[in-house]
Amino acid sequence: MNQFLYTLLLRLAKPIILNILEKKAKKAGGLWDIRGNERFGIYPKKENIKPVSEQSDFDVRGHQFEFKNPIWVHAVSLGETRAAQPFVRILLDQGHPVLLTHTTSTGRAQGARQFSEDIGEGRLVQAWMPYDLPEAVDGFLTHWMPRCGILIEREVWPNMVLSAACQKIPMILASARFSESSAKQVKLLGGVLLEAYKKLSLILAQTQQDAERLESIGLPMPKVIGNLKFDVDISMQQVDLGAMLRQSINRHVVVIASTREGEEQVFIQGISQLKAANANVTNEADKQLLPLYVIIPRHPQRFAQVEEILKKSSLTYVRRTDNPSDKDIRQADVLFGDSLGEMFYYYGLADVAIIGGSFGDFGGQNHIEACAVGVPVIVGPHTKNFEKAVNDALIEGAARRTDSEHNALLLANALLNDDEQRKQMGKAGKQWLTLHQGVSQRLYSILHAYLN
Structure with a gap:
């Protein structure tokens, strides 16, 4: 498929794509x-980007700052926005204006939380990533003129990528994740996507496996710099809360984080079975205080769906957004994590x-944040999006793998009864993470020539 055919098909499919996106939204x-x-890359012709103060520039660390020719960082959704935070912070601290784009609502909301002060000062501006139509991307690049x-x-x-090349705007793919399915997609779409990769000024891969897959489609072997997600910006305030x-309720806690469709049903059934088995123990002395389970769906649009499953179960639950008392949480089977931006609270x-x-x-999903806090991690069989990071965590003893939701609950309970093992896994997680940190600073050093 060439560029012309790709664009033609995109135009023909545009009404269908927009309808699908509207339903999703x-x-x-x-x-x-x-x-x-x-x-669609349409902006007011005479729009001026101004800080809240309505001044065209302002003082940042001793020099006058103006939002002009920004460094454009695209973080498509929630995970990428979190991963990009330390790197974007380095850019801002060095006095660079940053244009931060997203494709999803969750990504944009996360960016707004992470950089609220910088947005208020006008040092960082958020925008939507335009659709990949020639007039839309041309309008976007012409308006913002990123360096x-x-x-x-x-x-x-x-x-x-083509429009950026025509306007001589360097494009860099950083912390590149390139799976086997990505390689198949490039081959399926033919030359158009491969040519886009070839037009990139620089590709920096997460792992050696990603680099080798990129080379397998005909690209020069990229430099491996690591995964930006290792540079975790821990909210110690949330962890402490x-x-x-945890100290107040004096009860073990199992956090089931970033669940996807179909998983919650099985976990809730498993917890219900453990509760029933405990209730059927005739000797009161043998009864156990079951842990509090915290269930946190990956996508907020599924909160209502997951809560319906909880309502139909035999479990008692409280919602985080209802701000329940410590007593209410202590007496519940499940704390339903229906809040955003509080993952470090849950891991604390x-x-x-x-x-x-x-x-x-x-x-x-991302297990690195849990390791950063020193929490032992359990993963299932499907971890291809974090293949190298999961394998490393398993080797270092920071994580354990099991084959099903039911066995994950059993393994979690076994770890709760082994204080020494939990302590060793938590320590191993922190040590493992330390070995891989510094990706954001390495990225900044490599890209220095493109940033000025």
């Missing part, structure tokens, strides 16, 4: 602006973490 909730002008574009992990779009609650509360998205065939 309605289901998910939040701000998506699917048919908004920004999505370079940095794509986090993925999201290589043919027309965007979680730890205080945890004795063991089970990472969702790895039991259904979803490729896994």
